[in-house]
Amino acid sequence: MDEQRVHARPLHRRVEPGDLLPGVLARLPRPRVLVEDLDRLRVALHPPRDGLRRPARGRDVGADQHVVSCCMRVRFAPSPTGALHVGGARTALYNWLHARRTGATLVLRIEDTDRERSTPENVEQILDALRWLQIDYDEGPISQVSRTERHQEVLHRLIDGGHAYRCTATGEDVKAYKAQHGSERGFRGEDEGEGAVRLRVPDAGSTVVHDVIRGDTTFDHRHLDDPVIARADGSVLYNFAVAVDDLDGQITHVIRGEDHLSNTPKQLLVLEALGAPQPVYAHLPLLHGPDGRKLSKRHGAASVQDLREAGFLPEAARNYLALLGWGSADDETILSSDQLVEQFSIERVSRNPARFDEQKLRWLNGRYLRELSTDELTARLEEYTGRTGLRDAVEISREKVQTLADFWPLAGFVFDGPSDDPQARERWLDADGRSALRDARRALEPVRPFAQDDVEAALRGVVEARSAKPRDVFQPVRVALAGTTVSPGIFETLVVLGRDESLERIDRALAAG
RNA sequence: GCCCCCAUGGUGUAGUGGUCAGCACGCCAGCUUUUCACGCUGGUAGCGGGGGUUCGACUCCCCCUGGGGGUACCA
Numbered sequence A: 001m002d003e004q005r006v007h008a009r010p011l012h013r014r015v016e017p018g019d020l021l022p023g024v025l026a027r028l029p030r031p032r033v034l035v036e037d038l039d040r041l042r043v044a045l046h047p048p049r050d051g052l053r054r055p056a057r058g059r060d061v062g063a064d065q066h067v068v069s070c071c072m073r074v075r076f077a078p079s080p081t082g083a084l085h086v087g088g089a090r091t092a093l094y095n096w097l098h099a100r101r102t103g104a105t106l107v108l109r110i111e112d113t114d115r116e117r118s119t120p121e122n123v124e125q126i127l128d129a130l131r132w133l134q135i136d137y138d139e140g141p142i143s144q145v146s147r148t149e150r151h152q153e154v155l156h157r158l159i160d161g162g163h164a165y166r167c168t169a170t171g172e173d174v175k176a177y178k179a180q181h182g183s184e185r186g187f188r189g190e191d192e193g194e195g196a197v198r199l200r201v202p203d204a205g206s207t208v209v210h211d212v213i214r215g216d217t218t219f220d221h222r223h224l225d226d227p228v229i230a231r232a233d234g235s236v237l238y239n240f241a242v243a244v245d246d247l248d249g250q251i252t253h254v255i256r257g258e259d260h261l262s263n264t265p266k267q268l269l270v271l272e273a274l275g276a277p278q279p280v281y282a283h284l285p286l287l288h289g290p291d292g293r294k295l296s297k298r299h300g301a302a303s304v305q306d307l308r309e310a311g312f313l314p315e316a317a318r319n320y321l322a323l324l325g326w327g328s329a330d331d332e333t334i335l336s337s338d339q340l341v342e343q344f345s346i347e348r349v350s351r352n353p354a355r356f357d358e359q360k361l362r363w364l365n366g367r368y369l370r371e372l373s374t375d376e377l378t379a380r381l382e383e384y385t386g387r388t389g390l391r392d393a394v395e396i397s398r399e400k401v402q403t404l405a406d407f408w409p410l411a412g413f414v415f416d417g418p419s420d421d422p423q424a425r426e427r428w429l430d431a432d433g434r435s436a437l438r439d440a441r442r443a444l445e446p447v448r449p450f451a452q453d454d455v456e457a458a459l460r461g462v463v464e465a466r467s468a469k470p471r472d473v474f475q476p477v478r479v480a481l482a483g484t485t486v487s488p489g490i491f492e493t494l495v496v497l498g499r500d501e502s503l504e505r506i507d508r509a510l511a512a513g
Numbered sequence B: 001g002c003c004c005c006c007a008u009g010g011u012g013u014a015g016u017g018g019u020c021a022g023c024a025c026g027c028c029a030g031c032u033u034u035u036c037a038c039g040c041u042g043g044u045a046g047c048g049g050g051g052g053u054u055c056g057a058c059u060c061c062c063c064c065u066g067g068g069g070g071u072a073c074c075a
Helices: A004-008 A020-028 A034-038 A086-101 A118-131 A143-159 A173-182 A236-247 A258-273 A304-309 A314-323 A337-343 A356-371 A372-384 A391-399 A403-412 A422-427 A431-444 A452-466 A471-481 A489-495 A498-510
Strands: A074-078 A105-110 A139-143 A164-167 A196-199 A204-213 A215-220 A228-230 A253-257 A280-284
Touching: A004 A196, A034 A431, A074 A086, A074 A253, A086 A253, A086 A304, A086 A314, A086 A403, A105 A118, A118 A304, A118 A337, A118 A391, A139 A471, A143 A164, A143 A228, A173 A372, A196 A258, A204 A258, A204 A280, A215 A258, A215 A356, A215 A498, A228 A236, A228 A498, A236 A258, A236 A304, A253 A258, A304 A314, A304 A356, A314 A337, A314 A356, A356 A391, A391 A489, A422 A471, A422 A489, A431 A471, A431 A498, A452 A498, A471 A489, A471 A498, A489 A498
Parallel strands: A074 A105, A105 A139, A253 A280
Antiparallel strands: A164 A196, A196 A228, A204 A215
């Protein structure tokens, strides 16, 4: 890409209502925008009215205000140093929602400049996670490492221009420097012509991060150390690569986790040294685990794959993730992807860190599960369990499960035989229970066809004949069939098992002594 | 240590100076009921503390406290 062209005019220009470039807009292919067109149309929307300031809370920025949004470009830039965590997934989702909401182009970039920790397996895991969540992207994935040549070129430009210098100072040296100069002054190294490359931070002044979620944040230069932007071997570091790649990628809106906020001035300083324009930032609040600490494997689902394995539906996960840090203007809870796209606005994102609450996800997942047709739910359960022929069991279990993982413990006995719950047997297959069970068997034996209404009539007849409570008959039957006290409805279960199998299980329970 | 961000019930949030502080999850109770769930009804619980500004602060400002992030030749 021709850099001079990129820098010829600012990436961002205030766009007023009516500033529509109608002719050009109409010709634009969507959603993809050719780079050539972009160069002519390099205008992006800033939040309306007071420029970069966060609009007053509670006010949505309507679609009509994103008039030139086809030129907006956002990116999701995960680091492949591990699986995609739910926090990363939420960041990906917000980028995706913003892109789909506004028509912006979403770029997937893999931040793999840490060669030690980045692996192809992790990249694949991230792609897999995004696929599962149905988060697609318009460009990429782009490997940051593949841009090494370009990084070198820019790096040398910075050095040649005096914006960066080589210095052998180590982390220890920096600490020593600070001990000497006090905390009031950031580290400033000497240009030694060798060693790691550091960016020269001006002593005076400050850098302001404009953020649509947080407003302006000012960082005084005197507190900043000259950051290392490339290792002694020349390989570049994150804060440099990200600035160059966002610039070259013509990223207009950087939506990422708040953990990057403190690093943003470094990236801004790189851009400034290059004479490049700034993107708009949106730093999302971080996600915490149930204990308020960082999310980790310890409290259940931490990665997207964990979510899948725990039996959550991707659409429920998306809905839940969207709600962690954002709420629709009318405070709705259950929102389809279409509704999310329709209602999402980055300006309404909360500033508070949120805790990942698996209980609420389970509830939400249950809601989505019950919305599925039995055929669809069966298909998902068969994929999840790796078993087939589940439909009848799904039909009678569907009201009782919140996750795909709940199904087998509830209904697996249909296929694998009764489970063994000694307490259940002891409680319900005592002398009385066995007596009731014998009556039930006798009543069920002649039922033909073995249909639910007839089965129910037969069993209720037993209840009546024995002057018993319903459960005194039903529970022994349940334990005989399922081995436990918890199962789908007893009549449905009998029908699904069929007469022969049901009688056989009852006989076996009676024989078990 | 220094820099930065954040602060409404247990949790996620609504709320832009005057509200009985709303919704959802959870929890508790009742109803329904063959177990467990689902569902329905009701209930419990909140503006972290202190100063200001104002006729009036959850809302604006400051301090404190608490939580989080950054401070890497990690991202």
